[in-house]
Amino acid sequence: MHLLTLNCGSSSIKFAIFDSDVREFLRGQIDGIGTAPRISAKRNAESIIDRSLEDANVSDHGAAFAAILDLLRTGFPDISIASVGHRIVHGGTQFSQPVVLDKDTIEKLRALIPLAPLHQPNNIAGVDAAAAAFPDALQVGCFDTAFHRDQPWINDAFALPYHYYEEGVRRYGFHGLSYEYVSGRLREISPTHASGRVVVCHLGNGASMCAIDNGRSIGSTMGFTALDGLPMGTRCGQLDPGVVLYLMQEKGMSAHAIEDMLYHDSGLKGLSGLSNDLRTLEAAATPEADRAIDYFTGRIRIELGALAAMLGGLDAVIFCGGIGENAWRIRQSVCEGFEWMGVEFDARRNRSGDAIISTDQSSVGLFVIQTDEEIVIARHALELIGQ
Numbered sequence: 001m002h003l004l005t006l007n008c009g010s011s012s013i014k015f016a017i018f019d020s021d022v023r024e025f026l027r028g029q030i031d032g033i034g035t036a037p038r039i040s041a042k043r044n045a046e047s048i049i050d051r052s053l054e055d056a057n058v059s060d061h062g063a064a065f066a067a068i069l070d071l072l073r074t075g076f077p078d079i080s081i082a083s084v085g086h087r088i089v090h091g092g093t094q095f096s097q098p099v100v101l102d103k104d105t106i107e108k109l110r111a112l113i114p115l116a117p118l119h120q121p122n123n124i125a126g127v128d129a130a131a132a133a134f135p136d137a138l139q140v141g142c143f144d145t146a147f148h149r150d151q152p153w154i155n156d157a158f159a160l161p162y163h164y165y166e167e168g169v170r171r172y173g174f175h176g177l178s179y180e181y182v183s184g185r186l187r188e189i190s191p192t193h194a195s196g197r198v199v200v201c202h203l204g205n206g207a208s209m210c211a212i213d214n215g216r217s218i219g220s221t222m223g224f225t226a227l228d229g230l231p232m233g234t235r236c237g238q239l240d241p242g243v244v245l246y247l248m249q250e251k252g253m254s255a256h257a258i259e260d261m262l263y264h265d266s267g268l269k270g271l272s273g274l275s276n277d278l279r280t281l282e283a284a285a286t287p288e289a290d291r292a293i294d295y296f297t298g299r300i301r302i303e304l305g306a307l308a309a310m311l312g313g314l315d316a317v318i319f320c321g322g323i324g325e326n327a328w329r330i331r332q333s334v335c336e337g338f339e340w341m342g343v344e345f346d347a348r349r350n351r352s353g354d355a356i357i358s359t360d361q362s363s364v365g366l367f368v369i370q371t372d373e374e375i376v377i378a379r380h381a382l383e384l385i386g387q
Contacts, residue, residue: 147176173220
């Protein structure tokens with residue numbers, strides 16, 4: 001029996017296969033869907049495929065999933081998929097735990113598409129494709145918002161007429177599967193820090209931060225949608241709602257045009273006028289690229305201070321995600337200057353890629369932990385198979 005996990009992003013699909021003991025069998029991804037698609041996969045840390053798919057016309061997620069199926073059927077024909085676990089970005093107010101996905105559940109998830117237009121349609125497309133390919137497998141949904149569902153009311157609400165809150169206009173938070181994994185991993189590495197006040201920085205093309213008190217989310221930088229909080233690769237992050245009103249009333253922009261700009265043409269891409277990829281910006285070293293990076297790190301520092309205040313202090317900071325795990329300059333820019341909060345940063349450890357980048361004397365532990373949303377999904381799928 002094997003478990004397949006699917007993590008469908010806006011332009012990528014990450015996939016992994018685990019055995020019934022949740023030991024990894026295979027892991028890979030297709031990225032650049034619709035532009036320059038490429039498939040890669042590893043087994044036991046050894047590459048088994050890494051090639052372009054531009055000649056295969058992988059223009060959407062359906063075609064990408066077909067390429068994954070082709071890899072599995074030709075390379076591993078004896079695998080029996082008992083369950084397919086899916087990352088679902090938005091669970092709304094209804095889903096605070098992983099669930100078996102059936103027709104009724106899928107319709108409820110479709111109703112949430114306006115709250116996550118970049119991700120939810122692709123998540124649902126992945127469920128539909130997997131159900132068709134593996135009709136006897138249990139389809140399981142794991143929600144990025146679930147980790148935050150019991151955060152305190154004051155960190156859950158907006159100061160709008162209360163009936164909107166009752167209707168579901170609230171701060172949902174996202175990246176919950178990542179936060180679940182790294183907070184659990186911290187408990188293995190340092191139980192003392194894990195039982196305290198922790199801020200996790202999930203930094204990538206999508207970026208957010210979370211305040212966690214003894215394993216429980218009490219607040220997140222993301223809110224009603226995945227636009228809020230930190231600037232991201234192409235998303236704006238924190239924005240005065242008056243700016244949206246101005247763009248509509250004075251610039252004559254439609255809601256659709258504003259949505260497209262805030263999701264696709266803002267963030268690092270909009271500020272730099274160059275790219276949404278931090279690696280490209282660091283290599284460019286132009287004034288425009290540098291100002292985009294400075295804004296990104298500046299907002300992280302602001303949110304770190306705010307989340308520490310929310311927690312009433314700080315015992316640990318975790319960096320994860322593609323940028324958090326690999327961009328040592330970003331970690332340094334964030335951490336330096338926080339000595340007043342008990343942070344003592346070790347620049348040598350940081351540049352060497354150590355898992356702990358604080359000094360031995362620091363009262364705040366600084367950790368770099370490689371996140372693993374796929375194994376979290378697989379564990380939940382196995383639990384539901386058992387039930």
